[in-house]
Structure formats: C-alpha cells, structure tokens
Amino acid sequence: MATLEIRGLTVTVDVEEGTKEILRGVDLTVKSGETHAIMGPNGSGKSTLAYSIAGHPKYTVTGGTVTLDGEDVLAMKVDERARAGLFLAMQYPVEVPGVTVSNFLRTAKTAIDGQAPKLRTWVKDVKASMDALRMDPAFAERNVNEGFSGGEKKRHEILQMELLKPKVAILDETDSGLDVDALRIVSEGVNRAKEGTDIGVLLITHYTRILRYIRPDFVHVFVDGKIVEEGGPELADRLEAEGYDRYLATQA
Amino acid sequence: MSLLAQKTPEATAGSHEDSAAAFVPDQSRAERRTSYAVDDFAVPGGREEEWRFTPVDRLASLFQVAPTDTGKLTVDVQSPDGVTVSQVDPRSAGVLVPADRASVVAFAGEAQATRVSIAAEAELTEPVRITVTATDLARVNGHLVVDAGHHSKATVVLTHRGSAECGANVEIKVGDGADLTFVTVQEWDDDALHVTQNDALIGRDARLRHIAVTLGGEIVRVSTNARYSGPGGSFEGLGVYFADAGQHQEHRLFVDHEAPHCHSNVEYKGALQGDTAHTVWVGDVLIRASAEGTDTYELNRNLVLTEGGRADSIPNLEIETGEIVGAGHASATGRFDDEQLFYLQARGIPEDVARRLVVRGFFASIVARIGVPEISEHLMEVIDAELGAVPGIATEDVA
Numbered sequence: 001m002a003t004l005e006i007r008g009l010t011v012t013v014d015v016e017e018g019t020k021e022i023l024r025g026v027d028l029t030v031k032s033g034e035t036h037a038i039m040g041p042n043g044s045g046k047s048t049l050a051y052s053i054a055g056h057p058k059y060t061v062t063g064g065t066v067t068l069d070g071e072d073v074l075a076m077k078v079d080e081r082a083r084a085g086l087f088l089a090m091q092y093p094v095e096v097p098g099v100t101v102s103n104f105l106r107t108a109k110t111a112i113d114g115q116a117p118k119l120r121t122w123v124k125d126v127k128a129s130m131d132a133l134r135m136d137p138a139f140a141e142r143n144v145n146e147g148f149s150g151g152e153k154k155r156h157e158i159l160q161m162e163l164l165k166p167k168v169a170i171l172d173e174t175d176s177g178l179d180v181d182a183l184r185i186v187s188e189g190v191n192r193a194k195e196g197t198d199i200g201v202l203l204i205t206h207y208t209r210i211l212r213y214i215r216p217d218f219v220h221v222f223v224d225g226k227i228v229e230e231g232g233p234e235l236a237d238r239l240e241a242e243g244y245d246r247y248l249a250t251q252a
Numbered sequence: 253m254s255l256l257a258q259k260t261p262e263a264t265a266g267s268h269e270d271s272a273a274a275f276v277p278d279q280s281r282a283e284r285r286t287s288y289a290v291d292d293f294a295v296p297g298g299r300e301e302e303w304r305f306t307p308v309d310r311l312a313s314l315f316q317v318a319p320t321d322t323g324k325l326t327v328d329v330q331s332p333d334g335v336t337v338s339q340v341d342p343r344s345a346g347v348l349v350p351a352d353r354a355s356v357v358a359f360a361g362e363a364q365a366t367r368v369s370i371a372a373e374a375e376l377t378e379p380v381r382i383t384v385t386a387t388d389l390a391r392v393n394g395h396l397v398v399d400a401g402h403h404s405k406a407t408v409v410l411t412h413r414g415s416a417e418c419g420a421n422v423e424i425k426v427g428d429g430a431d432l433t434f435v436t437v438q439e440w441d442d443d444a445l446h447v448t449q450n451d452a453l454i455g456r457d458a459r460l461r462h463i464a465v466t467l468g469g470e471i472v473r474v475s476t477n478a479r480y481s482g483p484g485g486s487f488e489g490l491g492v493y494f495a496d497a498g499q500h501q502e503h504r505l506f507v508d509h510e511a512p513h514c515h516s517n518v519e520y521k522g523a524l525q526g527d528t529a530h531t532v533w534v535g536d537v538l539i540r541a542s543a544e545g546t547d548t549y550e551l552n553r554n555l556v557l558t559e560g561g562r563a564d565s566i567p568n569l570e571i572e573t574g575e576i577v578g579a580g581h582a583s584a585t586g587r588f589d590d591e592q593l594f595y596l597q598a599r600g601i602p603e604d605v606a607r608r609l610v611v612r613g614f615f616a617s618i619v620a621r622i623g624v625p626e627i628s629e630h631l632m633e634v635i636d637a638e639l640g641a642v643p644g645i646a647t648e649d650v651a
Contacts, residue, residue, distance in 0.1 A: 054594075054598050055597075055598075056594055057590065057594070077597070077603075078594060078597035078598055079597040079598075079599075079600050079601055079602045079603070079606075081598075082597065082598055082599055082600035082601075083600045087598075088598050090595070090598075093595060094591045094592050094594075094595045095592075096592050096595065096596065096610060096613075097555070097586050097610075097613075097614065098555070098610060098611075098613035098614035098615075098616070099609055099610055099613040100613065103609070103613065104596075104599075104609070107601055107605065107609055108596075108599035108600055108601055111599070111600035111601045111602065111605065112599075112600040143613075160599060164599065164600070
C-alpha cells in the first residue's frame, strides 16, 4: 500500500520576463489501486505538476510538500524518485541515440530493483509485454525513441511502466496524438498494470476519450495552477458535455 | 529534438557539403601537392584548406626541421617470428611522399626509417607491438615503414605515450593478397603535439584495416592516405576518438581509387566532453575514371557530451566514372543533453550510469569492428575512465 501525498505545492518556472508561478497550491493524494484523472484546459499547469513530481530541473518548487509513503520526494534526485517508486510516462519522450530499447530497459530495471533481473524471466517478461502492446520484436534492437512514431513512443512508455512496476505512475497526456486503435492498446496496457500490481495512477489529460478505456475513481479539474473541483467519474462526463468554460468564466 | 539531425549549429558549421560548396581550394583532391623538399611547403598560416581547422600557431615547432631528442625517447618493438625489424633509407619504401609542411619536416629530420617487414605468406599469431614513449615534450621525428609481404596476415599496433612534439610519417605497403591490420593509438599526455601522415599502398586483392584510436594529447592530427597498386584491394579505415577539454583531435582521410574493383569503407566515431574540446574529421574519396567497379562508403558520427565542444565533419566524394558499384557518405553530430539525462534518470538510472550507457552504446559497434581484443578492451576501459564511471550496470551486451 503506497500513498503519494501532495500538499500546498507551489512551483515557478523561469521565463524571459522573469519568474512565473505555474502551480498555486496543489493538494492531492493518490493511493495504491486508485486511478485519478486530472483534467484541465491547455496551459493550466497539468504537465508542470507531472514534471515537478518527477523532478525536472526546469521547475522550481517554492512551497509545499510531496511525499511518497512519508518520504520527502522533493529532497530526492530524479533517479532516486524513480527508484522510490514514481514513474512518469512522458508526453514527448526524448531520443537516446546509440542505446537500444533492450539495453535501456534492462539498465533501468537493474537500477530500480538494485540488482540485474534474472535473464530468462526478464526476456520472457519483455516479450510478453511487447506482444500485449502489439510491438514488433525488432523494436527491442532499435535505439530508444529514435525514429519512433508518436504511437510507438507512447507504447514504449507504457511498456516501461509495465516492466518497472512503479508504485505510482503519472501519465502525462499519454492519449495525445494517438488514433483510436493505439489509444485502446495503450489503455489496455495501463489496465493490465493496474490489475497486476495495484499501481496508483495519476492520469493527466485534456480530453475525456482515454477515460472511456481507463475508468477513473476520482476526477480533478485543474485550472490556473490548482484543483478547482473534484468528483467521481460522473464529473468527467459532465466536462465532456460542458467543456471547461464554466471554470474559466469564474476565473475571469 | 532530433539528436542525429544535422542541425546543431556549432557542430555542423560547414559540414556535409559535397566538395567545393563553401570553398574552392583545388579543382580535385588529386591536385594536392606532394614533395620531399621542405621549401615546397610554406609554413601554414591557418587559412590553407588542409590547415583551416588546425590551431597551427600552437604547432610552430613542428613546422621547423630539428633533430630528434633521442635521450628522451624510447621505442620498444615486440616482434614475433616472421618479422624483421631494420633501419633503412627513408626514401626506400616509396609509399609516402610528404603532402604537407609537418610531414616534410618530419621526413627531413630523420636520417633513417624503422622498417618492420612481415615475411611473405607468414601468418602472425601475435601482433607486432611498437611503443613510442617520450618525455618532457621531446622533439620526435618518426618514420615507420610496415612492409607486409604477399599473402601474409598480420596485426601491427603502434602506440604513442608520454610527452612529445612528434612529427611522423608512416608508410604501409600491403603486398598482393596480404591481410594487414594496422592500429595507431594516440594515448599521449595532455601536453603532447602529434602530427602524422600515414600512407598506405594496397596490393592486388590485398586488404588493409587501418585503425586510428586517439585519446590523449593536446593536438593530434592524423592524415591517412590510401592508394591501390592493383585491382581487388580493400581498405577499411576505422577511427575512435574521445576529446576532453582543451584537446584538438583531427583525422583526415583520403582514399584514392585508381585501380578497378577496389573497395573502401571508412567509419570514424568520436565523443567530445568539456569546454573547447574540438574534433575534426575530413573524409575525401576520389574515384578516378579508371576505377570502374569501385565500392566506397564513409561515415562519421560525433557525440557531443557537454556544452562547449565542437565537432567539424566534412565528407567529400569526387566521382569521375559512373561505372561503380556504390559510393556514399554520411555524417551526423548528436548531443547528449539535459533532456536525455532527465529521461534516463526518470527511469531510475543514476547520472553517471546514464552518461556511460549513452557513450558505450555510441561506440559499441565500431569497437566490435576493430577486432583486435587487446585494443577493444583497453579502449572501453579508457572511455569508462574518461567518464569517471562507477562499476557497472547492464554492460554485457555492449562492447
């Protein structure tokens, strides 16, 4: 049983004109087995929340706390956060030339577990996960994200999530740029991980369509750097029908 | 961000231009002057085509004839059976005619050349190892002749260590049907200057693998020129380099295809780490009208690990006949940047391991191609040391 707890998180980013406050006091608790959807308009700070939790150096935390099972996440380096059990599926995964998917996955697994995986079971696990995500075996010998299509990059992110078995995974707009088939395959991957490992999921999305495949337990509406409304899955249906205008109007 | 795209501004200045796009030095690479007379080459000022990337002001001493500081130099030769080592007249081999000021000065500075002869049809089980070690910025004029007899099979490893101002010439004669691997390792101390010209003449149906490994030295410049004396010859030019802050490493290749049905393949890979690390790769290939059936490819890849490094990469291909099997080149420079680091770290991989993973992956294929175990293993050890690596994670499927 793991708990990611975010309290009063404020984050700034350096822009040309100076320092800009993006997150203005975020409170959120994600427990094992729970799926939380964070929905909000573009520019509301959803991705900033994801990258701040993961520790991207571009963002400066100016206040608040983030803990995972009581451990101070903000005091950890990026790789320490991952080893503590956090995972960020990125919207724009970067290319790593010269490093094959196979080598990358094994190195990451070794780092996360603190020991190299047993070769035979590892090869079997990788193959099973790749098959389930409809990834060609040749994929393993390609360089990480190099020349991948948008859909391949997202499948590769979910593949990592399945294999690395984090306690809490943050999926940053994993649905963006996917056609319906790819969206379904990727969503099935997330659902498999949920069933298999009791993972807590924080799903960041602009549109509701991924929520047809991944059923959220909680929906949080994110506007202007903080959560403005919370509810169950019915809130997503309402957003689908009404859009974000209601919240934006109250802001103005 | 496409890491292999040719868009990194500082890394691609002037790169990947098919001959004479940005400058018109000679009408053809074939017209470049060669001579034994020092006065035929002016002291370079840095604007000459062949010197335009080189910090010539720091090489001034290597442009003036001076004797070798024999007291500060040791040359160790380990030669297995089937090999004869002797001192010979510098002009006796006739493979190399100096093509620049540094080469002609080194030629003039040494009265004798060291000749390593591999007997015809000999198949050596151990490499010939020649180790040049100098101290205190010793002036060294080097001249090595490697003469591989017909149908012989051998590996020759020339290693440079210590501190020197070394101008050198290497002549490699590969007899008909011979198979020679020649490795030149530049593992100098930080203050060494080294400018060398390696000329090879490849016999009928012979094969030469010329491998340059440049890791140390302040300025290292290796010019490798390959020609064929008969049809069916094969030249494989491999290079691995790793430039740290303040290092200039330059590799120039010229493959002159005149005989028909010859093959050449050039692959150089380098990494740059630290401010002002500078690497230059120039790959010229000339396919003359008579060289029908030529098959040639050249490739250069650079990995810029930190801000402030600069990689120049210029492939040039001149083709005078259409009756060839193939001719191509590729050049690309990529960066290891903060976003890559974040991505790998976000998967739990510590920074030092991430860096090593990327660099080992980058070099793995070419290190495997070197095919001389003692060189390949040593190379990966040195690269790990350069990266300040920690004992490892998942390295068994690289190198």
